[in-house]
Amino acid sequence: MEYVTIAALLEKYWQAETTLDEEQVLADYFRQPSIDIRLEPYRNVFGYFEEESKVRPGKDLESRILRSILAADQAAATTGSPDDPGHRPAIIRSLAPAIKWYAAAAVVLCITLFSVYQPVGNRSSGLPAPLLAAASDTYVIKDTYDDPKQALAAIQKALLTVSVNMNKERDVTGKQMHKMSDAWRTAMTN
Amino acid sequence: MSLEVFKQGILPMKDKLFRFAFRLLRNVEEAEDVVQDAMVKIWSKREEWEKWQNMEGYCMTITRHICLDRLRNRRMAPMSEDNALNISSSEKDPEEKMMDREMLNRIRRCMNTLPAPQQWVIHLREMEGFSYNEIAGILEMSLEQVKVNLFRGRNAIKKLINKEEPSWNT
Numbered sequence: 001m002e003y004v005t006i007a008a009l010l011e012k013y014w015q016a017e018t019t020l021d022e023e024q025v026l027a028d029y030f031r032q033p034s035i036d037i038r039l040e041p042y043r044n045v046f047g048y049f050e051e052e053s054k055v056r057p058g059k060d061l062e063s064r065i066l067r068s069i070l071a072a073d074q075a076a077a078t079t080g081s082p083d084d085p086g087h088r089p090a091i092i093r094s095l096a097p098a099i100k101w102y103a104a105a106a107v108v109l110c111i112t113l114f115s116v117y118q119p120v121g122n123r124s125s126g127l128p129a130p131l132l133a134a135a136s137d138t139y140v141i142k143d144t145y146d147d148p149k150q151a152l153a154a155i156q157k158a159l160l161t162v163s164v165n166m167n168k169e170r171d172v173t174g175k176q177m178h179k180m181s182d183a184w185r186t187a188m189t190n
Numbered sequence: 191m192s193l194e195v196f197k198q199g200i201l202p203m204k205d206k207l208f209r210f211a212f213r214l215l216r217n218v219e220e221a222e223d224v225v226q227d228a229m230v231k232i233w234s235k236r237e238e239w240e241k242w243q244n245m246e247g248y249c250m251t252i253t254r255h256i257c258l259d260r261l262r263n264r265r266m267a268p269m270s271e272d273n274a275l276n277i278s279s280s281e282k283d284p285e286e287k288m289m290d291r292e293m294l295n296r297i298r299r300c301m302n303t304l305p306a307p308q309q310w311v312i313h314l315r316e317m318e319g320f321s322y323n324e325i326a327g328i329l330e331m332s333l334e335q336v337k338v339n340l341f342r343g344r345n346a347i348k349k350l351i352n353k354e355e356p357s358w359n360t
Binding site for chain 2: 013014015016020023041042044045047048049051052053055056057058061062064065066068069072076179182183
C-alpha cells in the first residue's frame, strides 16, 4: 500500500477517528517485513500492541476455574444459594510457586547435611562416600574436626544457612497465606 | 447444558479477562485469581445469561469491578522487569533487535505511566479490539470520554516515538 494512504490513515488514527477495520489495515501494514522507511518508527507501536495481545494466563487456569465452579455448585447444593457470599469457594491456587521454594529449601538442607556429616574415610581415601560404603560393611560417621571450636563454628554456619532458607520459605508462605486471606475477605464482601 | 455453554462460550474468554485484569493489577497471580473469581461469579448467574445482551462486555465489567475492589485494598505495585515481555523480531540483526526491544520497552513504560482510564481504553481498543460503544459500557464512561482518553493515550505514545525520531514526524 502506498505511503500517502497509510500516512493519512495514521493521522486519522492519532486523532482517534479510525474504525476498527481501518486499524486492522494499519496493523496489517506494519506487520509486513518491508515498509516505507518514513513509517518505520511507528512499527514498534503496533508491534507492542500485538505482543501484548498474545499474553496468556498460566496453563492450569482453565482447570482451576472448572474446579472452582464445581466447588461452588457443591457448596450451593449443601448449604444454600450460590450467590450467598458466605458460601463462596476459596480461590484455587496453582501450587507451582510454593513447590519451587520447598524444593529449594530441601536441596539446601540436603547439601548442608551432607557436607557436615561427611565420613572421615571419604577424605582420607579420596573415594566418594557411597563407594566407601559399598566397599565396607561398616560405614561409620565420624567427626571431621579435631578442634571442637572448629566443629562448633561449622555446625553454627550450617544451621544458620538452614535457618536463613527456612525463614525465606516462611516469608513466602506467609505472603501466600496473606494473599489468600485477602482474597477470602474480598469474596466475603462481594 | 449450562456447563457446556460455559465451556464453549465463556471459558475461552479467560485470556481476554486475564489480560484486562493484568492491565489493572500488574500482577500475574492476582490477575489469575480475579479471572477465577469472575468466572465463579458469572457461573453463579447462569440463570440470567439469556438476558445479557453483550456477554463479553458483561464479563469484562465483572472483571473490572473485582479488580477495582482489589486495588482499593492495596497500594498498586509497579510491574517488575520479570513480568515484562521479551519481544523480538525474527528478521533483524542483533543490533536492530536490541534497538527495537529498547523502543518496545519505552512504549511499555510510557503506556504504564499513562493515567489509568487512558491505559484501560487503549488496552480494550488496541489489544482486544472492542468498539467505542463496548468500551464505554465496560468502563462505564461516556462515548466522548472513551474517545478523549484514546486520543490522549495514543498521542502520548506518538510523542514518545517522535521524540526518539524527530526527523521522521508525520
